[in-house]
Amino acid sequence: MNKTETLEPLLTALCGAPPPSQLAGHLAALAQEVRVSRGGSAPLDHRRDLFVYIAQGSTKLVASASAGREQIVAFHFAGDIVSVPAHSLHSYSLNALEPTHLLIFPASEMHAAIAGNPAVLTGLLQRVLTALHRCRDKAVGLGRKNAGERVASFLVGMAERIGHAEGGEITLDLPMSRRDIADSLGLTIETVSRQFSEMRSAGWLRTQGRAHVRLLQPATLAAHAGHVELRSP
Amino acid sequence: MNKTETLEPLLTALCGAPPPSQLAGHLAALAQEVRVSRGGSAPLDHRRDLFVYIAQGSTKLVASASAGREQIVAFHFAGDIVSVPAHSLHSYSLNALEPTHLLIFPASEMHAAIAGNPAVLTGLLQRVLTALHRCRDKAVGLGRKNAGERVASFLVGMAERIGHAEGGEITLDLPMSRRDIADSLGLTIETVSRQFSEMRSAGWLRTQGRAHVRLLQPATLAAHAGHVELRSP
DNA sequence: CGTGCCGTTGAAGGTTCTCAACCGTGGTGG
């Protein structure tokens, strides 16, 4: 599969229609195509703003504060677009959770390339807005929720993105480790593990091996996620 | 001052050039112009995605989790653009920190209006990206920093946005209360107050009344903000 | 079959929260 073909789903998703082949070719010329193995980190040029398209696989965007403390800012799955700024208060890296296929674009050149196509530009804006809103929700969780609520939020959120509904239950295959979950929720692995244990014994979920999770009571879980209640007064 | 005139600085900032007057007129027709007094909240229609332009004053974007817990997601000052999604996991409101002048746009119609002007569209994208990157930095702070580092980060960040350099010192007039700071940093007002006291006695800053802060040692403060160190190995 | 990593569970400790009292300021009304 060549770069242009890899790009097609991206463009289709962005503008909601089959893309003009000229644009696809133009973008393909800009893109650096990279395959990253599980645990590897994407070769990012931190001197310039970037967009990264996740063609296949899944990634985590990791920020490092001082003293080696790490915070996972977001998880991404196939089809997602990630924005990585040139330099920031914290140093960012993009790591693969499984064998992953990426297209890396310099932001300024991508802007120029799609400037003539408002539909694509608007689509990109929409993606960035979604990322912003997810990040805000994460900030609420990190600032104002306890460990149980954070883990419940995480599971509910992942269920929406990569879960498979089966009757009233949802099954999940989590590509990330407990450490990743902890680093994403601002907790320690031990606390995450304890929360999983409590939820297991409460009958809210069942786990199989490291990755497989079955949410037995998604509604209960959602109710304990600390989201604003859709009240019936 | 009419709406079109209020819009001009926005458009100039977005595309880096004097705006075509036709576009300004078109956008002005979309905008709902609102003045909000100190402490008041903007009349947002939560049924649709919105952009809000802060023409004058300053605001806080507040998210409510369940049980009345509030997290301030961002502060905004004159010239900023805020994106407010239709509905989210948490309920958002935009509150004025001082008498504030706003222009409220329905997102979809704004998209349509500026679709023909790639420079403006790209400028808007740039603003949203900046917001995303700030939100990520906030997430790092909320997830992985202690109280002292959070307050130091806050002061350093505010100094960049609304501070006045005077020799090696920086003076600030904070429009937000201690409660707002606490709600922004995921702490309690008591903890914020204690951190201010410690920094005062350490000689890092001096306060006058509620709002006025003078950073005596901005570099020391920045060093204690827990950002990644720019090391010389 | 040994090794190493990841996940789980337990006990002790620390940072922040909660509850409470006090202080200073600004506005109001007698």
Place this chain on the structure above:
DNA sequence: CCACCACGGTTGAGAACCTTCAACGGCACG
């Protein structure tokens, strides 16, 4: 003019939640 009150900020003591430190179990891989 001053007393009073309301509100925001400061300071202190105890409690709660999460972290830290430690040990153990299990699965994958060489």
